[in-house]
Amino acid sequence: MTHGNGALEIDTITKRYGDTVALDGVSVDVRPGEILGFVGSNGAGKTTTMRIALGVLAADSGQVRLDGRPVDLDVRRTIGYMPEERGLYPKMKVGEQLTYLAELHGLRRAAARRATARWAERLGIAARLTDPVDALSLGNQQRVQLAAALVHDPAVLVLDEPFSGLDPVAVDVMSDVLREKARAGVPVLFSSHQLDLVQRLCDRVAIIVAGRMRTVGAVAEVRRGAGVRLEVHAPAAPRGWADGLPGVTVDGTLDGRTTLLLDRHANDQDVLAAALATGPVHGFTLRTPSLTDLYREVVA
């Protein structure tokens, strides 16, 4: 099955559970060909957003569209979804299950079998096709779950924590598959608590805090927007040597090493001149904050 790939648009969705506001006007677009990492604390609303995006849960208000069309039953069949609760039949054989799921999404039997064989090979579970799912380790069950999301050649991928519990080799395979799908024009949305991975893999990142989208942007831009850190090793510098420099905040000093936060008004060469005015400078290192640093600041 080949689809024209369009964007997945999550447009101002709101969801309440009794008195709990799980989502409060969440919007984000996942563009064709991009990998968007969805991050946020436990309970922030990622799973709820993804379930609504797939159409298995109704929003109280707002809309989700794929290629401009509201997500209905037909559109749902074109989405590859990996649910957080993992929706496999534990007693069914891996191969039968994947073929069944592919047929359920519209593939004919022969094509479904071919796709099952191809993805099982790719994801390293080909030797397990005749085993029941619950005979597999958790990580291998997860590979089956990913195969289930991919086996019908979906037009969009929505994956809830696909990397949790995978060994490093499986993480690499999964990363390659997501990159490949994105290169083929598929919009890919996945949630994760592994921020180093999100930083490495994603084009853009969306950070959700308590049901509201706090930040959406290119990973590099979001990191730069958080300001730059500068580590200066000036052993003779007196306390307060960097005070008053425009755009500079002192984050801490330890053993003659001062960490400074620089906003866009700061000039690193002025900082260097001020440091040199105190004596020798043995180290001067600019560091863009990692996604993990940024995330801590955003959710704090």
Ligand SMILES: Nc1ncnc2c1ncn2[C@@H]1O[C@H](COP(=O)(O)OP(=O)(O)OP(=O)(O)O)[C@@H](O)[C@H]1O
């Ligand atoms: N079926 C439900 N009934 C009541 N409250 C719910 C239900 N599902 C989710 N919630 C609440 O909605 C909020 C968002 O939960 P959600 O599972 O979307 O978070 P999450 O970001 O996926 O968290 P995690 O990282 O722990 O998986 C939480 O406050 C949660 O307790």
